[in-house]
Amino acid sequence: MSFGEDQSRIRKDNAPTNVAIIRHAALNMIRQIPKKRMSVKRMRKAAGWDDSLLTEILAQVF
Numbered sequence: 001m002s003f004g005e006d007q008s009r010i011r012k013d014n015a016p017t018n019v020a021i022i023r024h025a026a027l028n029m030i031r032q033i034p035k036k037r038m039s040v041k042r043m044r045k046a047a048g049w050d051d052s053l054l055t056e057i058l059a060q061v062f
Contacts, residue, residue: 029061 010019030043033056038046047054 029057
C-alpha cells in the first residue's frame, strides 16, 4: 500500500516549522481538557473519530 509519503512537502522550506507549531497547539488543547481519563495519544485518536469530542476540546479552549 502506498500513501505517497515521498511526495510530501512537509520537509521543505518553512513547512516543518509550521507543522510543528500546529502540532504543539493541538497537543496543548488536548492537555487542557481536565475530565477525560485518557492518554494524550488516545485522546487525539478519539477526537479524530468522534466529532462531538473534537467540538468539546475546541469549545474548552476557545
